[in-house]
Amino acid sequence: MEMSKKTIDEASKKMIEKACRDCVETVWDRYEKQQPQCGFGELGVCCRICLSGPCRINPFGEPSKGICGATADTIVARNLLRSVACGAATHVDHAFEAVEMLDMAADKKIPYDIKDEAKLHAVADKLGIAKEGKDKYELSKEVARAMFADFAPGKETMDYLSKMVPQERLEVWRKLGILPRDPDLEIRRVMHQTTMGVDADPVNLLLATAKMGLVDCYSGLKLGTDVQDIVFGTPTPVKTEANLGVLKKDKVNIVVHGHVPFLSEKIVEWARKLESEAIAAGATGVQLSGLCCTGNEVLMRQGVASAGNYLSQELAIITGAVDLMVVDVQCIMPSLAQVAACYHTKLVTTHEIGKIPGAEHVDFRAESADEDAAKIVRMGIEAYKQRQAAKVEIPSDKAEMWGGFSVEAIVGALSKLDADNPLKPLVDNIVAGNVYGAVGIVGCNNPRFPQDSVIVPLAMELVKNNVLVVVTGCVAHALGKVGLMSPEGAEKYAGPGLLAVLRAVGEANGLGGPLPPVLHMGSCVDNARIGDLISALAAYLNVPVPALPVAASAPELNHEKALSIGTWAVDMGLLTHIGMPPNILGSPVCAKVLTEDIEGLTGGKFYVEPDPQIAAEKILEHIKAKREGLGI
Numbered sequence: 001m002e003m004s005k006k007t008i009d010e011a012s013k014k015m016i017e018k019a020c021r022d023c024v025e026t027v028w029d030r031y032e033k034q035q036p037q038c039g040f041g042e043l044g045v046c047c048r049i050c051l052s053g054p055c056r057i058n059p060f061g062e063p064s065k066g067i068c069g070a071t072a073d074t075i076v077a078r079n080l081l082r083s084v085a086c087g088a089a090t091h092v093d094h095a096f097e098a099v100e101m102l103d104m105a106a107d108k109k110i111p112y113d114i115k116d117e118a119k120l121h122a123v124a125d126k127l128g129i130a131k132e133g134k135d136k137y138e139l140s141k142e143v144a145r146a147m148f149a150d151f152a153p154g155k156e157t158m159d160y161l162s163k164m165v166p167q168e169r170l171e172v173w174r175k176l177g178i179l180p181r182d183p184d185l186e187i188r189r190v191m192h193q194t195t196m197g198v199d200a201d202p203v204n205l206l207l208a209t210a211k212m213g214l215v216d217c218y219s220g221l222k223l224g225t226d227v228q229d230i231v232f233g234t235p236t237p238v239k240t241e242a243n244l245g246v247l248k249k250d251k252v253n254i255v256v257h258g259h260v261p262f263l264s265e266k267i268v269e270w271a272r273k274l275e276s277e278a279i280a281a282g283a284t285g286v287q288l289s290g291l292c293c294t295g296n297e298v299l300m301r302q303g304v305a306s307a308g309n310y311l312s313q314e315l316a317i318i319t320g321a322v323d324l325m326v327v328d329v330q331c332i333m334p335s336l337a338q339v340a341a342c343y344h345t346k347l348v349t350t351h352e353i354g355k356i357p358g359a360e361h362v363d364f365r366a367e368s369a370d371e372d373a374a375k376i377v378r379m380g381i382e383a384y385k386q387r388q389a390a391k392v393e394i395p396s397d398k399a400e401m402w403g404g405f406s407v408e409a410i411v412g413a414l415s416k417l418d419a420d421n422p423l424k425p426l427v428d429n430i431v432a433g434n435v436y437g438a439v440g441i442v443g444c445n446n447p448r449f450p451q452d453s454v455i456v457p458l459a460m461e462l463v464k465n466n467v468l469v470v471v472t473g474c475v476a477h478a479l480g481k482v483g484l485m486s487p488e489g490a491e492k493y494a495g496p497g498l499l500a501v502l503r504a505v506g507e508a509n510g511l512g513g514p515l516p517p518v519l520h521m522g523s524c525v526d527n528a529r530i531g532d533l534i535s536a537l538a539a540y541l542n543v544p545v546p547a548l549p550v551a552a553s554a555p556e557l558n559h560e561k562a563l564s565i566g567t568w569a570v571d572m573g574l575l576t577h578i579g580m581p582p583n584i585l586g587s588p589v590c591a592k593v594l595t596e597d598i599e600g601l602t603g604g605k606f607y608v609e610p611d612p613q614i615a616a617e618k619i620l621e622h623i624k625a626k627r628e629g630l631g632i
């Protein structure tokens, strides 16, 4: 496999070459060994839901049905629904743990405080909880109870949905019959609905899929984001750096990887506290960096540098300079244990559901978070002493990257232009055409695409055409590395209209330069922030969400989570670009409903296009049509 098929990132290229020299297998080697991948699986027409199977459908003839009689449409729709439900389950589980943390923090049972009272008050207001006479712990307790109540049966739908979304969306979803009751019931129901001999109707299965998108956001993304803001603080703009060049030769390098900030925030705290022990061990200090979404969480709130995205996780270890990588859940390649074994790197798992043979497991608990985090950081300092200098090669590549653009931070920055009506300057500029529209680019890397090769040109093209880009997830790391998330990136890449607006906001905020043209809104869970932003814009303009000149994109989607988030984006009424079809092409019905018919129901639809230039054109056309619809 040629290098150009693996990545477009210079640091990655160097480390892939080093992997070859060091005889270390990487994701691309395994990808190659999997070729050709199973055509039935790719089309989604393989079923192994019951023990009569596995069954597979021949899209060109016989067999046209599984042993039970299930058609390709049924099998594809069932498989998709299960995937989306699994994506939703990860976010719901993450959010549930966060609510448990909030509840324990309110009882002062764990060493986490309630940092953001303003956010706590904002959430309490939305939920209709009276604040008067309650301190932050009492109020947090009530808020946590209200959140827990969303996991119990008895309501038409979750409060976190009905009280948080535009009324117009609520009506659309009610009419479609896709309002979820509670997340656990709905996920359980999907398991039931998709087992052998229950639902054979692809349209009914696709409606359940749309419902899972709502479970994903309102019992997952939004709930998790709000709780994490309450506990750790709502992000504000912060400057840091991105790419493997952030690793430091003379420091103890600790990399956090995974998703949940309850672990990574404590690691950050203890890495700072134990700096003197690192110095005593012969290093000049501790250098922390992050991968994937937990990297985004600590980047947004603590300014921790980004080591890279999904496809860089093995490469970080291949530098030979990572002393310890600590992981929790999701997107962690099991191969990390084998890669770490080729170096001195300590790989530490921390979550009861996320163990990897070959890694050391530290049972990280909220109650003993300080002791556990200190222990892990000390393991890193110990490992540093074993570092093999001859194996260390850190690429010099890195770029300035800004993060921390929560909705609150964006509104705060805009309020410097208009204190009474902060959204007005943005909307006025959209109306005037200086800002042509906005696109949320989110999601993963996938070895089917050279790393970042769809993400980067797509973002470049949109920014050049005066589209404001907001990002989360692994896309943020990709665009940070190429300099699109710095003031300099605005000067270099933004179209003239957009640049003028970014300059005006930057100047009003005393930044001494423009805002970056690509705003980092956080982890994948933080996609809820993008939802809040577009809801605020729709409310300001008094139009339904699908009328806005905006779109969503997951150019290099990989995880089931990307599917559940994308489904929610379609529920929101957005054109949702994806770089590849999610194993559905074996069903003409599913493909047509998801890319065409659903638009008549929610206002949104999926659009599949692997070529970033073509995708950018289509997205720009879409924005143009929406602008015309608004008469601007």
Ligand code: NFS
Binding pocket: 259, 292, 293, 309, 310, 330, 331, 442, 443, 444, 445, 472, 473, 474, 475, 523, 524, 525, 558, 559, 561, 562
């Ligand atoms: Ni999102 Fe984040 Fe990255 Fe994809 Fe994985 S880290 S939660 S799923 S691969 S963007």
Ligand code: SF4
Binding pocket: 047, 048, 049, 050, 051, 052, 053, 054, 055, 065, 066, 067, 068, 069, 070, 075, 195, 196, 197
């Ligand atoms: Fe085959 Fe039907 Fe069983 Fe699926 S549910 S494995 S199609 S018999």
